[in-house]
Structures are given as structure tokens and as C-alpha cells.
Amino acid sequence: MSTPPRISLTRFLIEQQRDHNRINSDLRLLIEVVARACKRISIAVGKGALGGVLGSAGTENVQGETQKKLDVLSNEILLEANEWGGHLAALASEEMDDPHSIPHRYPKGEYLLVFDPLDGSSNIDVNISVGTIFSVLRCPDGVRDPDERAFLQPGSRQVAAGYAVYGSSTVLVLTLGDGVHVFTLDREQGSFILTASHVRIPEDTGEFAINMSNLRHWEAPMRRYIEELLAGKTGPRGRDFNMRWVASMVADVHRILTRGGIFIYPRDLKDASKPGKLRLMYEANPMAMIVEQAGGAATTGRKRILDIEPTQLHQRVPVFLGSKNEVERVTAYHREADA
Ligand code: AHM
């Protein structure tokens, strides 16, 4: 019996372009460059204390969160890798107040890249999985110098989305709008190898992921949903549910992609100015595209995430995503309560 060929990310992308006409050479280059940057970030994360990269950078980002050294370093790696290739019109990131223009000395391309360079950064110093999340949009026609407005497009217009998890192995998950594909980093060879194609999230699940410490701040339909899960076999659901919370969205979403589950970061009433914790453009939208492409669902509890018309680069949204039947149930509870 012959072993199946090892398909590298490079080969996968070339075949997507040549055989399926799904991407052009600029988008192929863009994905390759992001993947290369993720390899560098993976190496920096893997060195841990030996690399001198743990701890706080002593600065704050636009959302008033303290930046870790690795947040700053990962942002620089992604910027530097993507500036000069000619495939981008501009970049934006969780760690930068405003979009970053392509320096005039380099050519400009037709795509916009927006990313969370190191998601789950509260886990960096304790050796728990962190990751990178990215979303690719097209620069609107006729816009030469894109500012924040160019990025404010609904998630349904993403042309690609993905994330990397820096865990016990490094994986890169990618969608180009035709299913979800998983690549695992072969550390000896330094290349991402396709290890799962057209991944599907089971429609039913017995696992939920949420930060339970916020329970007292949740809205009524949200409490109803979780109380029913917690009641288990003897409650209205008639079966037991299990809970997992890594506090790294990339790791929690990756578990859901692998074996199902529902991930929730709901709106809470702790701070009325913040409709949720997670950011639409570089957390919710790319993850929603991936989850939908894998047969799951992603809503704010009230509407589809990918249909939101963004108003700000750093805006926050409630996030409910994963196994379809659970996401639909909790969304129905919110709609019933509103009616
Ligand atoms: P970050 O982008 O600053 O790391 O914040 C996002 C993270 C998510 O990865 C994770 O799901 C959530 O924040 C964890 O929040 P909490 O600290 O409430 O558990």
C-alpha cells in the first residue's frame, strides 16, 4: 500500500490557484506570508523564558489592555512580513489604534489584512496555548489610501480567514470559502503539512465553553440556557453537559472544530459600554467564517455575526459559536426573550 502524498501548505495553495481557480497569486502570497510569520511567532512562543519574551511590555493597547512582550513582538513580525510583498493595501491589528499603511517605497495590492497577533495573551506566561487570528478582506474599489472606513465591511465579505494555535503542536487552520483545512507544523522541516480537510463540526454536543465567573452579569436568556445545561440529566435537557474553558479563544475554538462544542462570550451587564469582550473584526468575524465553513453556526445571540455592518475597527460583540443545534437553541432563547 502506498502512503498518501504529504501536501504542504505551498502545494495546497498552488493547487487552489491552478486547479480550482479559487485564489489569485496575490492571495496565495498573502496566505504564505502569514503562515511564515506564524512560524516565527511559534518559535518565539516555544522559547518561553529562554527567549526573554515573557512578561509585560509595560505599554497599553487602544483598548486599555496591558500589552505583553509577545503581543508586541508578534505584531511586529506580522507587520514586517506583510509590508513589502505588494499583496496588501493596508493592515490593521488589535495592537494598533489605527490601520497601518503600506510604506510608499513598496507596491500596494488589493487586499486588507486584519489580525489579533497573539490571542489569549493572559496564557503566555503560564505555558498554555495561545494563537494568531487573521481575516482577509478586499480593499474597496477606487480606494488608494485605505483608512479605518475601508476595513468596515461585514464578515460575509471575507475572502479568507484563519488562525494558528501554538500548543503542544502548532496548527494552522484556514478557509478560503470552500471548507476548512488544518495544517500541522513539521518542526524539523519547517513546513505546514495538510492533516485534515473539509473538517465538520458535529451539530450536537455535550460540551460548552464559557467563563462562568461572569454569571451574575448575564442577561436572562443566557442564564436560562446555562442553568438548563448545569441541571444535566434531571433538568429539561435530560442529559449531562461538560464544561471546558482555556481562556484562549483559538484553543477553545480548535477543540470545537475537532470534536464539537459551543463557545460563548456573551454580552454582560458589568460595563454597559462594552457589548461583549471579543472584537468583531479580528476575533469574531474570522472565527465565525471558519465555524460556518465547517457546518457550525455563529451568532451574537440575536443575529448572525457575519451579517453585522461594522462601525468601528475595534468594536466588540457577543459571541456564540460552534455546534449548530446548541447555537440555534441559545439564539432562540434570546429572540423569545426580546419578543
Ligand atoms: P486577548 O485578545 O486580549 O487575549 O483577549 C481575548 C481572550 C480570548 O482568547 C478568550 O476567549 C478570552 O479573552 C478570555 O477571557 P476571560 O479572561 O474573561 O476568561
Ligand code: MG
Ligand atoms: Mg484576542
